[in-house]
Amino acid sequence: MPAISVIIPVYNVEKYLRRCLESVQNQTFEDWEAICVNDGSPDNSDKILAEFAKKDKRFKIVNKENGGLSDARNAGFKVARGEYILYLDSDDFIHPQTMEITYRLAKRDGSDIVSFTYDRIYRPQLMIRHFLHMDTDNVIPRRINKKYNVANVQTLITDDVYEYATEKTHNAGDKKKKWLIKHCQVWKNLYRRDLIADMPYIKGILFEDFPWWSEVMLKNPRVTIVPLPLYFYVPNFGGIVLSAKQLRIMKSLCEGLTASYKIYKQRASEYQMKQWSKNFQWHFIAKAFGKVKRLDNEDDMVVARNLLRGLNRNGVLSNPPTKEMEKLRDNIMEFIAVK
Secondary structure (H helix, E strand, O other), X not given: OOOEEEEEEEOOOHXXXXXXXXXXXXXXXXXXXXXXXXXXXXXOHHHHHHHHXXXXXXXXXXXXXXXXXXXXXXXHHHHOOOOXXXXXXXXXXXOOOHHHHHHHHHHHHOOOEXXXXXXXXXXXXXXXHHHXXXXXXXXXXXXXXXXXXHHHOXXXXXXXXXXXXXXXXXXXXXXXXXXXXXXXXXXXXXXXXXXXXXXXXXXXXXXXXXHHHHHHHHOOOXXXXXXXXXXXXXXXXXXXXXXXXXXXXXXXXXXXXXXXXXXXXXXXXXXXXXXXXXXXXXXXXXXXXXXXXHOOOHHHHHHHHHHHHHHHHOOOOOOOOOHHHHHHHHHHHHHHXXX
């Protein structure tokens, strides 16, 4: 049984896939398997996967019909054998010491999760180069060659993930800012397999990370936070997002909110509900409602109203935690009152 299973969904990424797989192959930690889930990719990704699997038996290929990111991650988890799970998107890549650092800290601290961060210089650098019509495919992050001494890296260990996990923006003077687990991206953490074994991703939605991470927090995991930029995130340089895509995002957010709210009403303590509501729930309500201004036809507006009415019926819009959120709820109620 390998120490770490890396689950890599693959779809239409032949341009980036080799770099992603090489970042796994070049790890300073060797006890891993990479579960590469070919999600019905129509390009040459399958040939690249076969090439890596032929040279290194630690690369395992799962072929399936296209079902989306959530479905691919679920399929990968079913065959993963590792004690710990690491998720990696196939257009991104990781620092050579990612597994070494996270595994050693997990074992040292007895943690269920080791949370790190992504390189916040690399992503803006790519965005600027894209805006200036410069090459973005061959940019090597400066910090990918940095060598860390695991014994000397600063960490914070907590048994209260709600104190540090958030979608909110914190001011620069907040002493806690360095240790915040910002946003819900699942690829910023190493997970103990047993912690997440009964938690599949919701199939067919966007922003699937949000409801999944919300449920993870409910398990009161012990977390080691190590604020090192071990993940290199490549932004999507897509063009104008059409109204239909905005509506799909809104549907996904509302589905995730409804599912998470139901679970929290059933299982959360008063403290967990309060923290989740303040730091996650209402952020995503605002995000969903914000899509309304991007809709460009009345049919989509009708669907949007019905989605928000569904949130209201299911109690998701009840008990806003701040004055600002009360105002947001009032604006939503005014919007859905239109017939």
